[in-house]
Structures are given as C-alpha cells and as structure tokens.
Amino acid sequence: MEEKKQTIKFYSHGACQEVTGSKHFLDVDGEIIQIDSGMFQGRRQESYEKNRDLSFSPADVKTIILTHGHFDHSGSLPIMVKNGFTGNIYSTPATRDITNIIMMDSAHIQSKDYEYLQKKKKKRPERNLTIYEPLYDTEDVLQTLQHFVGMNYHRPFFPITGAEAEFYDAGHILGSAMVHLKLQNGMQVGFTGDLGRNGLPILRDPEHLPDLDYLVMEGTYGNRLHDSMGIAELELAKIVNKAVSQHGKIIIPAFTIERTQELIYILHLLTKNKQIPKIPIFIDSPMAVNATSVFRVHPECFDKETYEDFLAHHEDPFGFDNIRYVNSVKESKEINMVSGPSIIISASGMAETGRILHHLKNNIEDHNTIIAVVGFMAAHTLGRRLVEKVKNIKIFGKEYKVNAEVKTLNAFSAHADYNEISEWVSKMNLDKLKKIFLVHGEKDALDSLQGKLLKLGVKEVEVVKCGEKYTL
Numbered sequence: 001m002e003e004k005k006q007t008i009k010f011y012s013h014g015a016c017q018e019v020t021g022s023k024h025f026l027d028v029d030g031e032i033i034q035i036d037s038g039m040f041q042g043r044r045q046e047s048y049e050k051n052r053d054l055s056f057s058p059a060d061v062k063t064i065i066l067t068h069g070h071f072d073h074s075g076s077l078p079i080m081v082k083n084g085f086t087g088n089i090y091s092t093p094a095t096r097d098i099t100n101i102i103m104m105d106s107a108h109i110q111s112k113d114y115e116y117l118q119k120k121k122k123k124r125p126e127r128n129l130t131i132y133e134p135l136y137d138t139e140d141v142l143q144t145l146q147h148f149v150g151m152n153y154h155r156p157f158f159p160i161t162g163a164e165a166e167f168y169d170a171g172h173i174l175g176s177a178m179v180h181l182k183l184q185n186g187m188q189v190g191f192t193g194d195l196g197r198n199g200l201p202i203l204r205d206p207e208h209l210p211d212l213d214y215l216v217m218e219g220t221y222g223n224r225l226h227d228s229m230g231i232a233e234l235e236l237a238k239i240v241n242k243a244v245s246q247h248g249k250i251i252i253p254a255f256t257i258e259r260t261q262e263l264i265y266i267l268h269l270l271t272k273n274k275q276i277p278k279i280p281i282f283i284d285s286p287m288a289v290n291a292t293s294v295f296r297v298h299p300e301c302f303d304k305e306t307y308e309d310f311l312a313h314h315e316d317p318f319g320f321d322n323i324r325y326v327n328s329v330k331e332s333k334e335i336n337m338v339s340g341p342s343i344i345i346s347a348s349g350m351a352e353t354g355r356i357l358h359h360l361k362n363n364i365e366d367h368n369t370i371i372a373v374v375g376f377m378a379a380h381t382l383g384r385r386l387v388e389k390v391k392n393i394k395i396f397g398k399e400y401k402v403n404a405e406v407k408t409l410n411a412f413s414a415h416a417d418y419n420e421i422s423e424w425v426s427k428m429n430l431d432k433l434k435k436i437f438l439v440h441g442e443k444d445a446l447d448s449l450q451g452k453l454l455k456l457g458v459k460e461v462e463v464v465k466c467g468e469k470y471t472l
C-alpha cells in the first residue's frame with residue numbers, strides 16, 4: 001500500500017473497566033472497523049438495557065472483525081444486524097462455527113425465558129414482573145451468519161480500503177485470534193482479543209504480533225497468577241485415582257466450549273498413559289456434544305502435540321472406549337443408575353442451571369463424591385458457594401448437606417495472568433510501541449497491570465474509558 005496521511009481514532013463502547021460487552025472501534029478517515037460485538041452480562045435489568053440500547057449506530061460501522069466465539073465478544077452480532085449493520089463479519093472459520101452455536105443457544109434461552117416470564121405474569125399479575133423481550137431470535141441469527149467471511153490465520157484481508165488485516169493465533173479458545181492492522185499511513189495497530197496461555201491443551205501457544213505503534217490489550221487477570229497446566233493434569237489424575245479408590249463419583253461443572261474439550265483431551269491422555277484407570281466418563285450436555293463436533297472439524301487449529309499424540313495415528317482426541325456423549329434426557333437420567341466410580345462433566349459451568357444440578361443433587365450428600373471446580377465461579381452462583389465450602393446448599397428448592405469433597409483446580413484458565421501478559425509484552429519492540437490501551441478487565445486488575453507494564457518499559461499505558469475518543 002502506498003503511504004498516505006490518515007486521521008485515526010480509537011474508542012470502545014464495551015469492556016471498559018469491566019469484562020463483558022467487548023466492542024472496540026477504529027475510525028480511519030471516517031470508515032469504521034469494529035472489533036468484536038459482545039453481550040454485556042451481569043445484573044439483569046442493567047445489562048439487558050445496555051445490550052438493547054446501543055450507544056452508537058450499527059449502520060455507521062463498515063466492517064466487523066471478530067476475535068473469537070465467546071458470548072462476551074460475539075453475542076450481540078445479531079443486534080448489530082437487526083439495527084442496520086450491512087457489512088462483512090471477518091473471523092476464522094472455527095470462530096464462525098463456535099459463534100453459530102453461541103448465538104443459537106442465546107436466541108433459544110431468550111425465547112424460553114420470555115415464555116416463562118409471560119406465563120408467570122399471567123398467573124400472578126399483582127407481582128408486576130418485568131418482561132424481557134428477546135433481543136433476537138433464531139431468524140436473526142441466520143441473517144447474521146450470512147455476513148460471515150471466514151479467514152484463516154495469516155491470510156491478509158482488507159476490512160476497509162485504507163487498511164490491511166491479518167489474524168494471529170491468540171491461543172485462548174479454538175479459532176481465537178489477535179488482529180494485526182496495517183494502515184495506509186504505515187501505522188500498525190494490534191488487538192489481542194482475549195490473550196491465551198502457553199501450554200493449554202489442544203491449542204497452539206499465543207503468537208507474537210509484528211512491531212506495533214499501538215496495542216489494545218485485555219487485562220482480565222492483570223492482578224492474578226495461575227498454576228501451570230502441567231499441575232492441572234497431575235491434580236486431575238490425583239482426584240480421579242482418589243475417587244476410584246473410594247468408589248466415588250467425580251462431578252465437574254464445566255463450560256461447554258473449550259473447557260469441556262480440554263478436560264476430555266486430558267482425561268484421554270491420562271487414560272492412554274495409564275495414569276488413571278479406564279472408568280466411564282459422561283459428557284452430559286447437548287451443547288457440549290455440538291461444540292465437540294466443531295472441534296473435530298477444525299484440526300487446523302490444533303497444536304503439534306495434539307497432532308503427534310492423536311491425529312498422526314488416526315486417533316480422535318475426543319473419542320475413546322470409555323467416553324459417552326449424552327444427548328437425551330432419558331440417557332442423562334440413566335447416568336444416575338451407573339454404580340461404581342465414574343466422571344460426569346456437565347453444564348452450566350457455574351452450576352446455576354442445567355443438568356449439572358441433577359447430578360449434584362444426586363451425589364452431593366455422598367462422602368465419596370468429589371466435585372472438581374475447573375472454572376471461574378462468579379459471585380452469587382451455586383458454584384461459588386461450593387468453592388466457599390458452605391455446609392448446606394439448596395437445589396430446586398430443597399436443602400442438601402455438602403458431604404462431597406470440593407477441589408478447586410486453579411490452572412484451568414484460558415486467560416494469561418499478569419506474568420504471562422508481561423512476558424508476552426516484553427517480547428515486543430518497545431522502542432516503536434507508542435502506547436498500550438487496556439480493556440476487558442475490572443478496574444483493579446487494569447490499574448495493577450498498568451503499573452506492571454510501565455515498569456517493563458512501555459512508554460504509555462491508558463485504561464480505556466467508554467465512549468472516549470483517542471486520536472492515534
């Protein structure tokens with residue numbers, strides 16, 4: 001591209017000093033590229049309104065580039081399309097497939113919730129219940145899918161006339177990408193999306209971006225450290241062997257995309273290497289079953305180890321003798337009849353809804369049960385209460401004693417911690433880098449990360465404020 005003078009502004013309308021609703025913008029001479037279009041999550045009324053009443057006009061956005069399929073990055077794409085966005089949505093092919101599952105699931109939940117609340121309102125009109133109209137339905141999701149353009153890693157593309165873009169592997173979830181933009185005036189801008197970690201199962205380690213002038217970076221764990229993945233494998237093996245020796249069950253509440261497949265992958269390896277005995281493993285979630293099929297058709301996203309351990313011998317990393325994928329409710333109920341040790345992986349990840357509740361209810365009072373916590377449990381969820389080791393919990397209105405042992409495995413995180421972020425940044429050309437913009441993190445995490453990056457020698461680090469326009 002021939003160099004030319006351009007006016008460039010960066011701003012965000014989501015994930016500013018919080019971790020949901022990712023929406024970042026680069027205005028290049030009036031042409032707007034949007035990076036991610038995530039849903040806000042949290043307090044119901046507030047996030048519903050923030051998702052419905054966008055603080056910008058989708059019709060003004062020329063192109064969307066999607067870093068990965070997580071709901072807080074992709075969930076509001078149908079709202080964009082419903083409100084006048086007509087451009088392309090660029091993502092890796094795997095991200096497109098994961099986003100399809102995520103958006104369809106959200107449309108389904110929204111319509112179910114709506115029906116439920118309407119019924120409740122009819123029964124008890126005096127309670128003045130708030131009804132949340134669905135923000136989109138499956139028809140809108142289908143419309144949105146028509147806008148996708150799949151781009152593999154390292155295939156340059158042109159989101160607008162004045163910019164060339166390229167995806168780099170972010171090592172966060174299947175298909176996740178960082179975005180590198182080269183503008184016509186020679187300026188180079190990078191977006192990390194969510195930054196993954198070295199050594200995650202299945203995925204390649206995060207790549208490094210070329211020399212940049214500006215970097216927009218996430219800081220979810222800007223003030224936290226994780227254990228390494230190697231420790232997670234050892235701990236998981238220990239838990240399984242303990243449960244086997246006491247003839248107990250292992251219950252794992254897990255997110256259906258990525259975490260579940262990582263668990264399957266590790267359990268497969270541990271079984272193959274005879275570090276754990278062959279016991280029945282149930283994947284009890286229709287969405288997890290669908291997501292696993294997406295993993296199977298995207299081997300281009302796998303790391304070398306997955307290739308060498310499985311693909312090179314024509315083995316399926318997600319299929320082996322003792323694993324069973326459970327779709328129907330009838331089969332799900334039958335799991336309860338299986339005697340002896342077994343592993344049950346089910347959703348929801350924070351144990352708030354879904355089939356996991358039935359498995360917890362059936363096994364939580366048994367002293368031989370082990371509940372393994374492998375994800376972040378938000379405040380006020382059943383998962384969090386289990387982590388906090390409360391003595392009694394309520395499921396479906398009935399009280400149960402928590403006799404089961406609850407084990408938290410800290411290593412299962414898909415986000416880099418502050419040491420990993422600092423190490424990743426330290427490999428950049430800091431002489432050229434003018435500034436880092438921090439997004440996607442609670443205020444404490446970002447403030448703390450800002451200090452660490454400045455100490456590392458980054459010239460300027462800004463914690464981004466929503467709606468504020470920064471001239472580059």
Ligand SMILES: [Zn+2]
Pocket residue numbers: 068070073172194
């Ligand atoms: Zn993510």
